[in-house]
Amino acid sequence: MVSQSATKPSYAITIGLVVLVVLLALVSLGTGPVRLSPVTVIDALFGGGTGAQQTIIREIRLPRAILASAIGAVLGLSGAALQGLLRNPLASPSLFGAPQSAAFGAVLMIALGWADVRSYALPVAGIAMAFVSVFVLLSIAGRNAGLLLLILAGLAISSLAGAATSLVMNLSPNPFASLEIAFWLLGSLEDRSFRHVMLALPFIAAGAILLWSQRSAFRALSLGEETAQSLGIDVTRVRLLVITGVALGVGGAVAVSGTIGFIGLVAPHLMRPVVGYDPARLLLPSALTGAALLTAADIAVRIIPSNTDIKVGVLTSIIGVPFFLYLIVRERRALAGGVA
Amino acid sequence: MNGALLRVEGLGVTLSGRAVLKDVSLSFSSRHLVALVGPNGAGKTTLLRALAGLVQSTGTVEVGGDRLSSLPLRERARRFGYLPQGHVVHWPLQVRDIVALGRYPRGATDPARLSPEDEIAVTRAMQATDITTLAARRVTELSGGERSRVALARVLAVEAPILLADEPTASLDPRFQIDVMKNLRSTADNGVLVIVVTHDLALAARFADTILVLSNGRLVAQGTPEQALSEAVMADVFKVTAYRADYQRELVIVPWTGV
Numbered sequence: 001m002v003s004q005s006a007t008k009p010s011y012a013i014t015i016g017l018v019v020l021v022v023l024l025a026l027v028s029l030g031t032g033p034v035r036l037s038p039v040t041v042i043d044a045l046f047g048g049g050t051g052a053q054q055t056i057i058r059e060i061r062l063p064r065a066i067l068a069s070a071i072g073a074v075l076g077l078s079g080a081a082l083q084g085l086l087r088n089p090l091a092s093p094s095l096f097g098a099p100q101s102a103a104f105g106a107v108l109m110i111a112l113g114w115a116d117v118r119s120y121a122l123p124v125a126g127i128a129m130a131f132v133s134v135f136v137l138l139s140i141a142g143r144n145a146g147l148l149l150l151i152l153a154g155l156a157i158s159s160l161a162g163a164a165t166s167l168v169m170n171l172s173p174n175p176f177a178s179l180e181i182a183f184w185l186l187g188s189l190e191d192r193s194f195r196h197v198m199l200a201l202p203f204i205a206a207g208a209i210l211l212w213s214q215r216s217a218f219r220a221l222s223l224g225e226e227t228a229q230s231l232g233i234d235v236t237r238v239r240l241l242v243i244t245g246v247a248l249g250v251g252g253a254v255a256v257s258g259t260i261g262f263i264g265l266v267a268p269h270l271m272r273p274v275v276g277y278d279p280a281r282l283l284l285p286s287a288l289t290g291a292a293l294l295t296a297a298d299i300a301v302r303i304i305p306s307n308t309d310i311k312v313g314v315l316t317s318i319i320g321v322p323f324f325l326y327l328i329v330r331e332r333r334a335l336a337g338g339v340a
Numbered sequence: 341m342n343g344a345l346l347r348v349e350g351l352g353v354t355l356s357g358r359a360v361l362k363d364v365s366l367s368f369s370s371r372h373l374v375a376l377v378g379p380n381g382a383g384k385t386t387l388l389r390a391l392a393g394l395v396q397s398t399g400t401v402e403v404g405g406d407r408l409s410s411l412p413l414r415e416r417a418r419r420f421g422y423l424p425q426g427h428v429v430h431w432p433l434q435v436r437d438i439v440a441l442g443r444y445p446r447g448a449t450d451p452a453r454l455s456p457e458d459e460i461a462v463t464r465a466m467q468a469t470d471i472t473t474l475a476a477r478r479v480t481e482l483s484g485g486e487r488s489r490v491a492l493a494r495v496l497a498v499e500a501p502i503l504l505a506d507e508p509t510a511s512l513d514p515r516f517q518i519d520v521m522k523n524l525r526s527t528a529d530n531g532v533l534v535i536v537v538t539h540d541l542a543l544a545a546r547f548a549d550t551i552l553v554l555s556n557g558r559l560v561a562q563g564t565p566e567q568a569l570s571e572a573v574m575a576d577v578f579k580v581t582a583y584r585a586d587y588q589r590e591l592v593i594v595p596w597t598g599v
Binding site: 087088216219220221222223224226227229230231232233234276277278279280 | 389392394413414415416417418420421422424426428429430431432433434437438441442444445449450451494498
């Protein structure tokens with residue numbers, strides 16, 4: 001008998017990660033100027049506790065916790081999907097320029113002074129720009145473009161969006177606007193309301209569904225595009241769907257949180273030693289890991305004592321990068337052997 | 341039922357403005373091993389890719405009476421097993437899971453959930469290529485010869501009526517080259533039409549039923565090894581003389597010196 005697949009669905013790991021995310025979310029709900037125990041948190045969630053506790057948990061902290069896990073999840077999922085699509089462990093959600101473009105749209109709203117009066121303007125502009133970036137990417141590269149062309153066009157678009165963001169800061173009417181933009185770009189989940197959740201969640205969910213639907217194609221793509229095509233996969237279509245999925249999910253995320261680095265890159269790397277290298281098997285654990293990482297980071301920014309509040313995007317990068325270096329050193333051998 | 345399994349009429353391929361294949365016509369039935377030979381750049385790989393529908397072409401390709409262009413991708417994938425050059429695997433996957441990807445066109449998209457039928461096909465392919473003991477190994481730990489057998493097992497697992505193999509013996513030691521060709525020979529004897537691209541004229545002459553000679557995108561000779569690799573073809577197409585002999589009642593052709 002042939003031995004069984006080493007890449008069996010790892011239910012234990014998935015369940016473990018789900019439990020971790022739920023626990024972290026509970027801690028997140030209890031963390032802040034008013035500390036609450038997990039029991040109080042659960043009580044307040046289901047309508048118990050004092051009125052003040054209920055307001056704090058359900059209206060102030062719950063949106064934040066939901067956004068942290070949803071955004072973390074879509075970042076982890078996008079990273080794993082792109083690494084699967086490109087067969088390259090260096091791929092991250094920012095590769096095709098959608099997050100940078102979303103950031104530009106949002107920043108433009110801040111500079112125009114529209115971000116305060118109408119709180120929808122900023123996220124809507126972010127999501128719209130993410131879409132524009134995909135449209136431009138695909139019209140530059142053409143529908144049947146190869147991977148290299150798409151990556152180059154994506155690089156150009158992300159540079160352009162970065163430059164446009166700088167230009168907006170450069171031209172901003174007053175130093176306060178510049179500062180606001182700079183802080184917004186650092187990425188944060190503070191003071192987000194259910195309106196933000198309702199706005200971002202449909203895009204994040206749509207993006208996640210698109211990416212998830214392509215999972216088995218990533219597995220076949222492990223053998224290269226030509227072989228995948230000979231196995232009956234429409235590689236061009238897979239590419240379009242994945243790029244669109246990332247733009248939807250990450251664009252929606254960036255539009256409400258600002259740029260949050262490294263989770264998309266790190267989450268799949270964290271999970272590979274645990275669930276194996278099968279790119280399809282990696283999606284769900286990477287998403288859950290992303291959710292856990294961002295929720296944990298968002299707890300940390302509220303616990304770490306400092307004069308001004310630390311932005312969660314800064315923390316994910318500050319901790320993410322050294323950790324990533326450690327992973328690279330540890331995985332050096334496997335990566336050197338695995339990736340041509 | 342005497343219709344050909346694969347029928348090609350006036351096949352042409354143009355890549356970036358250059359006609360790489362011109363007016364290729366051929367027709368083969370099952371249970372046949374065809375070797376596709378020709379100098380570098382003759383269009384051998386392009387012909388294989390056009391047959392598998394991986395590259396835009398003009399003319400007609402018919403498989404079992406159906407036009408290739410009218411078949412959905414999945415259905416094409418069930419009719420052609422395609423083994424490209426190089427045997428790339430981008431992640432350190434397990435050998436068995438790679439072989440199981442051969443069942444993808446049959447709907448087995450998850451190697452951990454194979455139907456009994458798929459499981460049998462995978463086992464059979466691994467036995468045929470003698471890699472059963474490697475099943476649990478990661479492909480990155482294997483030698484070049486082992487990797488090429490894994491790639492061959494993957495394409496055998498498709499169990500398609502037509503198998504297209506692009507230089508499956510390249511960079512293998514003589515023993516493995518012979519093993520791979522014997523494998524393809526017995527695959528053909530079991531009812532499959534096998535078309536194999538090779539630069540090794542000696543292996544082609546020894547194992548193939550029919551040899552196709554491509555030169556500058558045209559089919560210039562076709563027939564038994566004796567006919568297709570005649571002295572004239574060797575001189576005109578390959579620009580070499582060849583030593584010819586009989587060994588154990590099989591034709592031996594060894595390219596000897598340039599002309």
